[in-house]
Amino acid sequence: MVTMRDVAERANVSIATVSFVINGTKPVAPETRARIEAAIEELDYRRNVVARALASSRTRILALLHPDFETRPNITVIQFVMSAAHGARERGYDLVLWPVNDGEQMSHLLAGGLVDGALLMEVQIRDSRVERLIASRVPFTLIGRTEDDDLPYVDIDFAATIDQAVEHLRGFGHRRIALVTQCAKVPPGNEPGRIMRAHAAYLDAMAALGEPPAVIAVEGTSEGGRVAARTLKDDFPEATAVILLNEGASAGLVKGSRALGRTVPDDLSVISASTAPEFGEMIEPSLTVMAAPATQLGRLAVNALIDKLDGVQEAPPHLLIPCALVPGESVGPAPA
């Protein structure tokens, strides 16, 4: 292995000077610099990142903390993960994946000193992992929000997303609109923030419309979708449209409705929020979706975090991006 010492010897300088040119930390005379660069080239030297990390107490590694047993894996998650990894690499950082269930495990990992910063996925309204994160003193950015809006986060703007979905449906004459969310495996009142916030936005929109709300929470599976279809028919037969915040159940809802004699979109219009268009077009009829800005969020989260680490940042980032409507064939005029 060729080290900085080898380069220094070949260029007839001290290792400090080599370090200065590699990092651009101090001015170096042009001739000296040229000699050093030549030596680096000739020896094919690459600085050891571990030694650098120890000496500078900056590892340039970021952790992506995600729940161990992912909810049904989906396109959005992989897009988010990959874009975060890509964004990190573009700025010279590495991203490690940390499946964490409990805060205990998280604290251990954080205390090891491997990472300079962390990204936390699937944030809940009250989230003990966030407390651990704060206690660890490792800088972080949340993907999603807790109750405490002051923490740095990037998130989907679910309120705007729901509003837009409702607006779109209203344009087709729908007024009785149901919401299908996802059951969480957590105490009520502590769901993932997205569910709480979307729920609240939905209730507001219905109140503004002067229509009664109809909310159904099912599992994020095809079976869950079928359950939703039946509940919809039995308990909310007046609903002519439904907004899903449950991608995993969307296909089942369409299939289940059809099996119950209700066609999409003739009898029931469907919008799947926070869903990849690639996913929507697999379904028949193609789903009208609100595309999750997964790729943007991944980059934004990483860049916000790195900005903080580099001290290039004043206020904690509070970034909200709404989903974008991508029309499919699952929304039609409200039945008379």
Added chain:
Amino acid sequence: MVTMRDVAERANVSIATVSFVINGTKPVAPETRARIEAAIEELDYRRNVVARALASSRTRILALLHPDFETRPNITVIQFVMSAAHGARERGYDLVLWPVNDGEQMSHLLAGGLVDGALLMEVQIRDSRVERLIASRVPFTLIGRTEDDDLPYVDIDFAATIDQAVEHLRGFGHRRIALVTQCAKVPPGNEPGRIMRAHAAYLDAMAALGEPPAVIAVEGTSEGGRVAARTLKDDFPEATAVILLNEGASAGLVKGSRALGRTVPDDLSVISASTAPEFGEMIEPSLTVMAAPATQLGRLAVNALIDKLDGVQEAPPHLLIPCALVPGESVGPAPA
């Protein structure tokens, strides 16, 4: 930050002895050990992984090298990535994500000394990245295979998978079976190994059946699936069944066939190979799939690599796992 020195002082021993008990590298007297463990507990000491890495020249970090612009992201990929990350953590390793396009970039990263080993995804028949990997002297395991079967790999057994799919279809009376694969953005003859091998297995099976082969390569999108449906109808109208090695096109194929007046499975039976069942049941009719063993492969690949790093291994791993048939509703009796 509390260091090993702090622990040593509190326990009245040298830092070497602390290291011995933490790593279990040398026998330590019970009383001494107890004192040290107490000190660790009281100080809430956690060993600095970076310092350890530098001193031991083992970082305990693994890289997952994946193509930068993923083919259409799918459930299988995220399952693979997450299970690899999880498997690594269970053995005390971390997994970094490295999006790499060119070998150049890869060599730079590898030379930095951050990782002890690497996993390479989307391996092609002739793959320059593999050569870079070998040249870097970083231990690795391939996900997929090149021409050179001697390198360590884990892979889906596409031959067995195709055979099983053909067998299944034959059980329903099908003989004229088409294969739909995915266009690669690489020179012909250098596709991802899975396509070459599945293709070969398919040709063998058709030869054994004494039927002419019919192969269609389309993009892994809904549109690609539609193209396949049309090509199938126009160019291979005798085919009563199709095996897909192209998850992204499967939904489009079903929808496209229906649009052309051919119902699945009445007129055309469909099996989607290397596909997640969760995906299959989204489609109408539910797709009969060959489930990709993504989760197993992720763990196997990581464990094989770590075994090698730990010297717990003789021969390079050559692990092949076939997909498992999960019947849906897209396969029916061959039309008379």
Added chain:
DNA sequence: CTGAAAGCGCTTACAG
């Protein structure tokens, strides 16, 4: 069974 000491390959005040 335990310790003193060298060393992993860098960065970074401090001096000149």
Added chain:
DNA sequence: CTGAAAGCGCTTACAG
């Protein structure tokens, strides 16, 4: 503009 040297927090022969 450049260098000598301390130090990052560990591991690991080597000695005893």
